[in-house]
Amino acid sequence: MNTTTTPMLEADEKFDCPGNYRTPTPSTLRCSKCNRPLAVKDAQRTPTGYVCPYYVKARVATFYTAGPKQYILAVLIAFVLGIGIGFVLQLVGRIGFFALILTIFIGPAAGGLVAEAIRRVNGKERGQYIWLFAAIAMGVGAAYFTVLPVLFALLAGSPGFIFALIPVAGLALAVTTLVARLRF
Numbered sequence: 001m002n003t004t005t006t007p008m009l010e011a012d013e014k015f016d017c018p019g020n021y022r023t024p025t026p027s028t029l030r031c032s033k034c035n036r037p038l039a040v041k042d043a044q045r046t047p048t049g050y051v052c053p054y055y056v057k058a059r060v061a062t063f064y065t066a067g068p069k070q071y072i073l074a075v076l077i078a079f080v081l082g083i084g085i086g087f088v089l090q091l092v093g094r095i096g097f098f099a100l101i102l103t104i105f106i107g108p109a110a111g112g113l114v115a116e117a118i119r120r121v122n123g124k125e126r127g128q129y130i131w132l133f134a135a136i137a138m139g140v141g142a143a144y145f146t147v148l149p150v151l152f153a154l155l156a157g158s159p160g161f162i163f164a165l166i167p168v169a170g171l172a173l174a175v176t177t178l179v180a181r182l183r184f
């Protein structure tokens with residue numbers, strides 16, 4: 001059997017992908033790391049060639065090292081800071097015309113603050129879904145001061161609900177920033 005590879009693949013660092021990937025259909029394509037035959041539909045493109053799904057999984061496992069402790073810390077930080085952020089957004093939302101302009105600055109800053117706090121506490125430990133847990137925790141923490149007033153205003157049929165939406169917009173900006181900072 002001819003198993004020659006291209007010079008580019010030979011130059012690659014060899015890696016025995018765990019999981020013993022087997023192609024469901026015969027294929028001439030090979031994983032550039034473990035050299036197992038690789039189905040086109042399973043091939044994952046990397047800068048050094050196509051690799052089997054197990055290579056990606058192995059790399060993800062070594063990249064994301066956070067355990068339950070890091071998740072719990074992230075949730076606690078995001079929840080507690082979220083309460084404060086909700087409170088500030090509600091206060092700012094009351095000042096009238098400039099509320100919207102201030103909120104556009106405060107929202108992303110608040111999300112960045114929470115992301116930075118989580119990074120400081122968790123250090124080098126990274127978690128694949130910490131961004132999701134933190135975003136939910138911050139949203140829940142801030143909901144009392146931001147989302148609930150809108151619901152009450154709506155239920156009461158008050159036209160003021162339009163203004164109550166400003167803190168919600170601030171929270172949305174904070175969540176967007178938090179996710180972007182933690183995820184990438």
Ligand SMILES: [Zn+2]
Binds near residue numbers: 031052
């Ligand atoms: Zn492989």
